[in-house]
Amino acid sequence: MAARNKIALIGAGQIGGTMALLCLQRQLGDVVLVDIMEGVAKGKALDLQETRGVLKADASVSGGGVADYTVIKDADVCIVTAGVPRKPGMSRDDLLKVNLEAITRVATGIKQHAPNAFVIVVTNPLDSMVYAMYKVTGFARNKVVGMAGVLDTARFQYFVGDAAGVAPQDVNALVLGGHGDDMVPLLRYSSINGAPLTKFLDRAKLDAIVERTRKGGGEIVALLGTGSAFYAPAISAVTMAESYLNDSKRVLPCSCLLDGQYGVSGLFVGVPAVIGKAGVERIVEVDLDDAERAMLARSVESVRKSVAETNL
Ligand code: APR
Numbered sequence: 001m002a003a004r005n006k007i008a009l010i011g012a013g014q015i016g017g018t019m020a021l022l023c024l025q026r027q028l029g030d031v032v033l034v035d036i037m038e039g040v041a042k043g044k045a046l047d048l049q050e051t052r053g054v055l056k057a058d059a060s061v062s063g064g065g066v067a068d069y070t071v072i073k074d075a076d077v078c079i080v081t082a083g084v085p086r087k088p089g090m091s092r093d094d095l096l097k098v099n100l101e102a103i104t105r106v107a108t109g110i111k112q113h114a115p116n117a118f119v120i121v122v123t124n125p126l127d128s129m130v131y132a133m134y135k136v137t138g139f140a141r142n143k144v145v146g147m148a149g150v151l152d153t154a155r156f157q158y159f160v161g162d163a164a165g166v167a168p169q170d171v172n173a174l175v176l177g178g179h180g181d182d183m184v185p186l187l188r189y190s191s192i193n194g195a196p197l198t199k200f201l202d203r204a205k206l207d208a209i210v211e212r213t214r215k216g217g218g219e220i221v222a223l224l225g226t227g228s229a230f231y232a233p234a235i236s237a238v239t240m241a242e243s244y245l246n247d248s249k250r251v252l253p254c255s256c257l258l259d260g261q262y263g264v265s266g267l268f269v270g271v272p273a274v275i276g277k278a279g280v281e282r283i284v285e286v287d288l289d290d291a292e293r294a295m296l297a298r299s300v301e302s303v304r305k306s307v308a309e310t311n312l
Contacts, residue, residue: 004059005029005245008072008114010106011081012041012063014227015122018234019079020048024057026238028245031061032072034109036082036102038065069109075117077241079147080133082106083123085228086221092124092180096309103129107136115139118244118279121146121255122237126179128306130255130268135312141257142279148179149253149270150236151229155216156185159209164200166192174286175253176262177270177299178306181214184295189286240275247277251284261285262296267303 007023009016012035020031031048035041045063052060064071072078083099086092103123110119110133119139121130130146137144152175154168161168170193177184187206190197197206212219220229243250254273258264261271261283272284288296 005077006032006075007241008032008034008075008078008110008117009081010034010072010078010109011083011123012037012044013081014085014230015081015234015237016079017044018230019081019238020044020061021051022234022238023241024048024051024055024059024061026242027057027059028238028242029076030059032075033061033063034066034069034072035063036066038063038067041065066105066109069113072109073113075114077120077244078110078114078117079120079122079237079241080106080110081122083129086124086217088222088225090221092126092217093306093309095124096128096306099123099125099129100132100310103132104136107133111137111139117143118241119144120237120240122233124179125306127255127268127270127303128310131257131307132310132312134257134268140279141259142281144257145240145273145275145280146179146255146268146270147233147237147240148183148255149175149272150239151233152179152183152185152213152216152270153253154232154236156190156209156213159212160190160192160197160201163205163209164192164197166200174272175213175270177296178303179255179270180299180302181218182295182299182302183214183270184292184299185210185213186286186292188289188292243275244277244279249274249276249281254280256280256283258283262288264300267300267307269300269303
């Protein structure tokens with residue numbers, strides 16, 4: 001019998017705990033939760049173990065603290081949410097200093113104990129935190145990726161579906177750029193199962209949806225009052241892990257290290273990518289018109305500034 005996959009979730013907070021449940025329900029593999037608050041990781045792991053009889057899940061969940069990274073030994077996938085989320089009024093960039101410290105520690109642990117893992121970073125500010133993960137681990141570019149585009153696209157799908165009165169799953173969308181308020185939803189490449197969006201919604205409505213998508217994270221932060229979104233981020237990251245573990249080769253928008261694609265090199269920026277057993281197997285490039293190129297350039301500039309602040 002083939003050994004089960006091992007999935008290390010580093011950060012056992014709102015997103016980490018939700019991902020653990022999703023991994024268990026989807027039978028993706030054994031899960032290890034790691035958190036600076038050891039009791040939280042152990043408590044959530046025990047709570048999840050206690051679901052297994054009802055779920056009829058073979059895979060197990062365990063928890064541990066950051067003092068002993070050996071618990072992630074030889075993990076196939078590491079999904080990192082360690083750090084702090086936004087408070088109302090904060091931008092993702094306001095988190096940089098404190099979360100960089102967390103990512104640097106986590107990256108050191110992953111490098112030492114799970115050198116062959118596919119690493120998915122969720123911690124914000126996303127595009128610079130995934131850059132830091134790449135730099136500190138020294139892993140190959142195809143093995144380190146950031147989760148943002150699946151979430152941004154999912155938000156866009158929901159807003160369009162809701163406004164047009166159609167199922168969100170029939171909305172096909174493409175969002176490029178950094179995971180910030182200047183991300184670039186590409187209306188030209190979006191459709192409702194092939195039918196142009198403009199058949200369903202006028203331009204003003206679509207522009208309002210683009211704006212709402214850009215600020216989608218902040219809308220939830222303001223409503224929650226404490227913490228940030230976690231259900232949609234969790235399912236987005238687990239979907240990326242699943243495509244890697246099952247070699248599904250799904251085309252998912254992810255923050256990837258670019259090497260000339262879209263005219264950008266040396267930065268992690270959101271682009272459509274094929275995720276399979278080799279990790280990021282291919283980056284898909286689509287043609288952009290002048291306006292789209294200008295929007296992407298603005299977004300890339302924000303990423304560049306954020307990365308510069310890491311001093312890496
Ligand atoms: N190592 C391990 N865990 C850490 C570390 C560290 N160095 N620093 C913080 N943590 C843990 C916290 O103890 C907490 O349990 O990370 C967890 C983060 O969980 P939450 O505060 O609930 O935040 P969450 O909503 O899960 O978001 C995590 O993802 O989307 C981003 O902006 C979000 O940066 C935030 C991250």
